[in-house]
Amino acid sequence: MVNEELINELKGHIINALHLEDITPDDIENDAPLFGDGLGLDSIDALELIVMLEKKYGIRIANPAEGKSIFKSVNSIAEYVDSHK
Amino acid sequence: MSMSIVITGEGVVSAIGLNKKETLSSLLKRQTGISYPSVLPTNHNDLPVGEVKLTNDEMKSRLGVKDEYISRTSLLGMMAIDEALEDAHLNANSYANSRVMLISGTTVGGMDTTEHYFAEMLSENKHLKCIESHDCGNTTQMMASRYPFVSEYTTISTACSSAANALILGANLIKSGQADIVIAGGTEALSVFHLNGFNSLMILDHQQCRPFDNTRAGLNLGEGAGYVVLESEEHARNRKADIHAYLTGYGNACDAYHQTASSADGEGAFLAMNSALAMAGLSPEDVQYINAHGTGTPNNDESEGVAIRRVFGGNLPAVSSTKSFTGHTTSASGGIEAVFCILALQHQFLPANLGWSEQMPEGITPTTGADHYEVRNVMCNSFGFGGNDSSFILSVRPSEGIALKFGDKKIKVLSRVEIDENSDLSRIKEYVKPMEVRRMGTLLRSTLLASFDALKEAGVECPDAIITGTILGCLDNSEVLLRDIISSDEASSSPTLFMQSTHNTIGSSIAIKLNCHGYNTTYTQGDASLEWAMRDAALLLHSNQAKTVLVGCHDETTEWYREVMNKLGHKEQLHPIHSVALVLTCDE
Numbered sequence: 001m002v003n004e005e006l007i008n009e010l011k012g013h014i015i016n017a018l019h020l021e022d023i024t025p026d027d028i029e030n031d032a033p034l035f036g037d038g039l040g041l042d043s044i045d046a047l048e049l050i051v052m053l054e055k056k057y058g059i060r061i062a063n064p065a066e067g068k069s070i071f072k073s074v075n076s077i078a079e080y081v082d083s084h085k
Numbered sequence: 086m087s088m089s090i091v092i093t094g095e096g097v098v099s100a101i102g103l104n105k106k107e108t109l110s111s112l113l114k115r116q117t118g119i120s121y122p123s124v125l126p127t128n129h130n131d132l133p134v135g136e137v138k139l140t141n142d143e144m145k146s147r148l149g150v151k152d153e154y155i156s157r158t159s160l161l162g163m164m165a166i167d168e169a170l171e172d173a174h175l176n177a178n179s180y181a182n183s184r185v186m187l188i189s190g191t192t193v194g195g196m197d198t199t200e201h202y203f204a205e206m207l208s209e210n211k212h213l214k215c216i217e218s219h220d221c222g223n224t225t226q227m228m229a230s231r232y233p234f235v236s237e238y239t240t241i242s243t244a245c246s247s248a249a250n251a252l253i254l255g256a257n258l259i260k261s262g263q264a265d266i267v268i269a270g271g272t273e274a275l276s277v278f279h280l281n282g283f284n285s286l287m288i289l290d291h292q293q294c295r296p297f298d299n300t301r302a303g304l305n306l307g308e309g310a311g312y313v314v315l316e317s318e319e320h321a322r323n324r325k326a327d328i329h330a331y332l333t334g335y336g337n338a339c340d341a342y343h344q345t346a347s348s349a350d351g352e353g354a355f356l357a358m359n360s361a362l363a364m365a366g367l368s369p370e371d372v373q374y375i376n377a378h379g380t381g382t383p384n385n386d387e388s389e390g391v392a393i394r395r396v397f398g399g400n401l402p403a404v405s406s407t408k409s410f411t412g413h414t415t416s417a418s419g420g421i422e423a424v425f426c427i428l429a430l431q432h433q434f435l436p437a438n439l440g441w442s443e444q445m446p447e448g449i450t451p452t453t454g455a456d457h458y459e460v461r462n463v464m465c466n467s468f469g470f471g472g473n474d475s476s477f478i479l480s481v482r483p484s485e486g487i488a489l490k491f492g493d494k495k496i497k498v499l500s501r502v503e504i505d506e507n508s509d510l511s512r513i514k515e516y517v518k519p520m521e522v523r524r525m526g527t528l529l530r531s532t533l534l535a536s537f538d539a540l541k542e543a544g545v546e547c548p549d550a551i552i553t554g555t556i557l558g559c560l561d562n563s564e565v566l567l568r569d570i571i572s573s574d575e576a577s578s579s580p581t582l583f584m585q586s587t588h589n590t591i592g593s594s595i596a597i598k599l600n601c602h603g604y605n606t607t608y609t610q611g612d613a614s615l616e617w618a619m620r621d622a623a624l625l626l627h628s629n630q631a632k633t634v635l636v637g638c639h640d641e642t643t644e645w646y647r648e649v650m651n652k653l654g655h656k657e658q659l660h661p662i663h664s665v666a667l668v669l670t671c672d673e
Binding site (some may be wrong): 017020040044048050056 | 286287345520572
């Protein structure tokens with residue numbers, strides 16, 4: 001189980017990094033898909049999230065293809081951060 | 086038969102040679118110039134690059150240049166232009182009777198100098214004067230000042246297709262009778278800014294690039310310059326010049342798909358290659374060699390392969406990407422590769438595609454080179470960010486399909502819209518969805534608002550061409566990225582800010598939103614940027630290549646930039662934001 005604190009922190013970072021001006025942390029469900037049908041993010045957003053993880057958590061993702069599974073939802077990002085910190 | 090455009094001189098500098106002779110030798114020996122950076126001061130020592138192994142001081146001493154703040158971009162350009170002019174045997178006599186222009190492509194401009202001094206400019210207010218050499222237009226101005234016979238010059242900044250578009254403009258200026266000789270090409274220096282930006286887009290291979298290979302993992306960034314001397318065949322014959330090649334066809338189209346990715350069907354590339362063939366009056370089977378854009382990124386090589394197959398069918402000519410020798414020299418690539426193509430025509434050989442070993446499923450199979458090969462017509466592809474796709478054909482003999490005839494009908498302004506810091510930019514949401522607006526900086530918002538307002542007022546849904554002018558592009562983004570590089574010690578920075586710092590993001594954003602595949606180009610020449618955009622629009626309208634053209638000039642300044650300019654004693658008023666957009670047409 002990932003902690004709520006990390007989840008909320010991540011939502012803040014995602015909103016900032018992706019300039020989601022009209023969205024609040026509460027609008028993002030922990031398990032909802034971020035790409036495609038969910039929040040509607042695209043490939044540039046995936047790159048921004050990779051930079052965000054490097055800047056905020058010192059985690060480097062070398063292969064952009066890995067991003068697909070990591071960035072499925074806020075929960076999956078939190079799990080990844082938790083296990084790579 | 087109308088006017089044929091010929092090339093009578095070439096100059097080239099890249100990682101595989103400081104001149105044509107060294108370049109030819111490296112191409113024939115299949116010797117790559119990719120190495121680890123040793124001149125560029127960067128922490129990214131693990132990224133292979135195509136670096137010219139001369140320091141700025143070494144180039145200055147070779148060129149006899151003393152200017153402290155001159156950019157590496159200008160220095161590389163001067164080396165190549167010096168060679169091109171000598172190669173064309175232009176002398177005082179030919180200059181005296183000719184109108185000579187310099188058309189140069191660049192994206193980074195003076196960024197290498199700016200990033201070198203930026204920390205000191207911020208903390209100690211030192212070297213502020215270096216900011217005057219920052220903009221792309223200045224790098225061309227510095228080059229032009231070396232050649233007193235150059236009467237007019239301009240800069241094209243459409244990312245990696247810039248030099249190819251410089252050749253296209255140069256040919257059109259000669260055909261329309263506005264110039265006798267045009268020195269056209271491009272120059273680009275490696276910079277930490279550029280390397281870091283491409284790295285944040287995750288399209289750099291950490292090994293040597295392998296264009297069209299199944300295991301390709303990205304590009305290697307390169308630097309260099311390539312210029313050709315263009316003139317009409319008649320002008321060349323009158324001065325008894327040797328004709329090295331004919332520029333028989335060219336075309337530019339916009340993929341209008343994505344800022345950094347090419348579409349799956351390669352529509353923009355397909356349109357550009359087809360226009361080039363149509364102008365030259367050549368069939369696909371007349372082309373013996375394609376110098377592909379072939380960056381080595383998974384996306385480009387797949388999309389370009391699809392586009393080449395759409396044009397050439399099952400009967401493909403030999404194809405290679407010489408970026409395996411030089412790295413991707415971005416804005417300079419069209420100029421450098423034009424010189425490679427002319428060498429192939431003159432010496433009848435095929436440049437190799439290095440590093441290829443594993444076939445891409447359904448991809449094209451590049452040539453591993455041939456020392457002797459009959460080459461009469463070669464096609465050269467150059468594709469840039471924003472889907473700015475250009476293709477041109479060089480031939481040993483003249484050939485003509487579509488002749489451009491330039492009239493002088495009156496240009497009509499259908500609408501004109503101006504926006505500044507007092508305008509309500511939130512109105513952009515009338516045209517663009519919030520999810521698209523969110524990542525646009527102020528300049529992109531004002532550009533799109535002015536452009537769409539102007540099109541609406543003119544009653545034009547999609548113009549035939551989009552021509553943009555800008556002095557500094559998205560300056561706010563560049564400044565944030567530069568500050569980031571200093572504060573984070575070259576850690577990855579925002580890919581969004583980087584792609585928007587490329588000047589033609591402005592014009593391609595309009596094209597992508599309108600799905601406009603027409604001619605798309607960007608001028609950046611200080612206060613003359615709008616004038617050049619208008620001049621190119623007139624060329625298109627007068628030759629019936631377009632019925633309607635959206636022209637604009639868009640600029641922003643940052644607080645820091647205004648302060649520096651003020652300290653340097655510049656008196657003109659600098660707007661935080663300024664956009665002007667016009668829709669032009671021509672009397673029937």
